[in-house]
Amino acid sequence: MIVKKFQALTETEAVIKAQEELGSGAVVLNVKTLKQRGIFRLFKKDIVEITAALEEKDFVQNISQNKPRFQNNIGINSHSINIVADEKLDAGTKSEMLEVKLDSLHNSLRNQLEKETDFEKAINEVTYSKQEEKKVVREKENNNFKFLQLIYQKLIDNDVDEKFANMIISEIEGSLKKESNIDSLLAGVYQKIILKLGEPKPIVLGKKTKVAFFIGPTGVGKTTTIAKIASTFKLEHQTKVAFITADTYRIAAVEQLNTYASIIDCPVDVVYSADEIVDCLKLYESYDLILVDTAGRTHKNEEQMTEIIDLLQKAANTKDLYDIEVFLTLSITTKYKDLVKITEAYKDVQEYKIIFTKLDETCCLGNILNLKLLTNAPLSYTTSGQNVPTDIEVINEQSLAKQLLGGND
Numbered sequence: 229m230i231v232k233k234f235q236a237l238t239e240t241e242a243v244i245k246a247q248e249e250l251g252s253g254a255v256v257l258n259v260k261t262l263k264q265r266g267i268f269r270l271f272k273k274d275i276v277e278i279t280a281a282l283e284e285k286d287f288v289q290n291i292s293q294n295k296p297r298f299q300n301n302i303g304i305n306s307h308s309i310n311i312v313a314d315e316k317l318d319a320g321t322k323s324e325m326l327e328v329k330l331d332s333l334h335n336s337l338r339n340q341l342e343k344e345t346d347f348e349k350a351i352n353e354v355t356y357s358k359q360e361e362k363k364v365v366r367e368k369e370n371n372n373f374k375f376l377q378l379i380y381q382k383l384i385d386n387d388v389d390e391k392f393a394n395m396i397i398s399e400i401e402g403s404l405k406k407e408s409n410i411d412s413l414l415a416g417v418y419q420k421i422i423l424k425l426g427e428p429k430p431i432v433l434g435k436k437t438k439v440a441f442f443i444g445p446t447g448v449g450k451t452t453t454i455a456k457i458a459s460t461f462k463l464e465h466q467t468k469v470a471f472i473t474a475d476t477y478r479i480a481a482v483e484q485l486n487t488y489a490s491i492i493d494c495p496v497d498v499v500y501s502a503d504e505i506v507d508c509l510k511l512y513e514s515y516d517l518i519l520v521d522t523a524g525r526t527h528k529n530e531e532q533m534t535e536i537i538d539l540l541q542k543a544a545n546t547k548d549l550y551d552i553e554v555f556l557t558l559s560i561t562t563k564y565k566d567l568v569k570i571t572e573a574y575k576d577v578q579e580y581k582i583i584f585t586k587l588d589e590t591c592c593l594g595n596i597l598n599l600k601l602l603t604n605a606p607l608s609y610t611t612s613g614q615n616v617p618t619d620i621e622v623i624n625e626q627s628l629a630k631q632l633l634g635g636n637d
C-alpha cells in the first residue's frame with residue numbers, strides 16, 4: 229500500500245492533488261487542519277492535510293513506463309520493484325564487499341526506514357494483518373526500493389550525473405534477488421561501480437623508451453603532475469627521466485619545469501614547434517621515461533587545439549621507436565558540462581588516459597565516474613595537493629567507489 233500526505237488550502241484541493249499523483253483509485257484515510265504558527269498565522273490561512281492511500285498494484289498501473297526509474301529526489305512515492313536474481317555476485321566478492329565500511333550510508337538507509345510514522349505503521353498493520361505472508365514480501369520489496377532510492381541519492385549528492393546514476397541502479401535492479409538485504413544491495417552497487425571505473429592504467433615502463441604527453445586545459449596541474457611522476461620514478465625505481473616542454477606560451481612556464489628538473493636532477497629541453505619534437509625525442513632515446521609538458525589549452529580555441537593535435541601526430545610517427553602515451557589532465561573541480569565540452573575538443577586525440585587533479589578541493593568525486601562512462605578512456609592517476617612528489621596516487625577504485633556511496637575511504 230502507498231500512503232502519502234497532501235496539503236492544500238481546502239480539502240477538495242488536497243483530494244485533487246492526491247488523485248493527480250496516485251490516480252482515481254486513491255482513498256482518503258485521514259483529514260487534518262494544520263494551524264499556522266507564529267506571526268504568520270495573522271496573514272496566512274490554515275491548511276488542510278489529507279492522508280491518502282492506494283494499493284501498489286494500482287499505482288504501478290498508473291506510472292508511465294517511459295519515466296526514468298528515479299528522480300533526483302528521495303521523497304518520491306515508493307512502489308514495488310521486480311528484483312530477480314543475484315548470480316552475478318560470487319561468494320568471495322560478496323564477503324569482501326560486506327567488509328567494506330560503508331557505515332554512513334548503511335546508517336542513513338536504516339534511519340530512513342525507521343522514519344515511517346506510527347500512523348502509517350498502524351495502517352499497514354490493519355491492511356496486512358490478514359495476509360501475513362503477503363505483508364512480509366511487500367515490505368521486503370518496499371525496503372529494496374527505499375535502499376536503491378537512497379543509494380541513487382548518494383550518487384547524485386556526489387555529482388554522479390543523473391543519467392549514469394539511473395543506469396547503475398537499473399542494472400542492479402535487474403540482477404538482485406527478491407529478498408535482497410541492505411548488504412547485498414550495497415555490495416552489488418559497490419561492485420558495479422568498481423567494474424565501471426575499470427582497471428587503472430598508470431605509466432608502466434617497458435622495453436621501449438616511454439614517452440608520456442600531458443595535455444589539458446590551463447592551470448589544471450599538468451606541470452605539477454609531471455614533477456610528481458618524475459620524482460616518484462626517480463626515487464622509487466631509479467628511472468632515467470627527461471623532460472621536454474612544448475609550453476613556450478606562458479611566461480615562466482619553462483622556468484617552472486626547470487626548477488623541478490634541477491631538484492629532481494634530470495635534463496629539460498624545449499620545443500618551439502611541432503616539427504622539432506622528433507629530433508628532441510631522439511636526444512633522449514637512451515632514457516627510460518620522457519615526460520612532455522604542453523601549454524594549457526582552452527578547448528574553445530580551435531587554433532590552439534590544432535597545434536596540440538599536430539604535436540601529437542608528429543610524435544606518433546615515431547611509435548616504432550618509442551612507447552607513446554597521452555594523459556588528458558583534468559581538474560575534478562570543473563563542472564561536468566564543461567568536462568563534456570573539453571573531451572569533445574580532444575576527440576581527435578586517439579587513446580588518451582585520464583588524470584584527475586585537485587581531489588583535495590572537493591568532496592564530490594562523481595566526475596571521475598562520469599568521465600569514465602562518457603569517454604571510456606582508462607583512468608590513471610589522481611592528485612590531491614600541491615606537494616611534490618607525495619600528493620599523487622594511481623587511481624584507487626575501491627576507495628573511490630566507497631566515497632561515491634557516501635562511505636569514508
Ligand SMILES: Nc1nc2c(ncn2[C@@H]2O[C@H](COP(=O)(O)OP(=O)(O)OP(=O)(O)O)[C@@H](O)[C@H]2O)c(=O)[nH]1
Pocket residue numbers: 445446447448449450451452453475478481522523524525585586587588589611612613614619
Ligand atoms: N589543490 C591542488 N592544487 C594543485 C594540484 N595540482 C596542481 N595544483 C596547483 O595548481 C596550480 C597550477 O598547477 P600547474 O602544474 O602549473 O598547472 P598547469 O596545468 O601546468 O598550468 P598551465 O601550464 O598554465 O596550463 C599550481 O598552483 C599547483 O600547485 C592538486 O592536486 N591540488
Ligand SMILES: [Mg+2]
Pocket residue numbers: 450451452475481521522523524
Ligand atoms: Mg604547465
